[in-house]
Amino acid sequence: xxxxxxxxxxxxxxxxxxxxxxxxxxxxxxxxxxxxxxxxxxxxxxxxxxxxxxxxxxxxxxxxxxxxxxxxxxxxxxxxxxxxxxxxxxxxxx
Numbered sequence: 001x002x003x004x005x006x007x008x009x010x011x012x013x014x015x016x017x018x019x020x021x022x023x024x025x026x027x028x029x030x031x032x033x034x035x036x037x038x039x040x041x042x043x044x045x046x047x048x049x050x051x052x053x054x055x056x057x058x059x060x061x062x063x064x065x066x067x068x069x070x071x072x073x074x075x076x077x078x079x080x081x082x083x084x085x086x087x088x089x090x091x092x093x094x
Contacts, residue, residue: 008093009090012090015086019083
């Protein structure tokens with residue numbers, strides 16, 4: 001029985017590492033996306049007419065991007081919960 005628990009514990013630790021790496025990669029990606037968004041905003045401050053035209057033109061794309069952001073942040077929140085559950089489960093094996 002102990003060998004089975006050791007195997008489960010090892011697999012949970014691997015899953016925890018993978019999930020924590022995913023969270024870190026997600027936050028790194030979001031940081032770079034934020035920088036790009038700020039750069040665009042600054043760029044269009046000097047060109048308000050062009051910015052307005054492109055905002056109207058790309059509205060459907062921006063709306064889909066917003067929905068995509070919501071989905072990815074939802075996945076991030078789920079992974080955070082997953083990490084907490086795995087940590088509690090690992091403590092129960094100790």
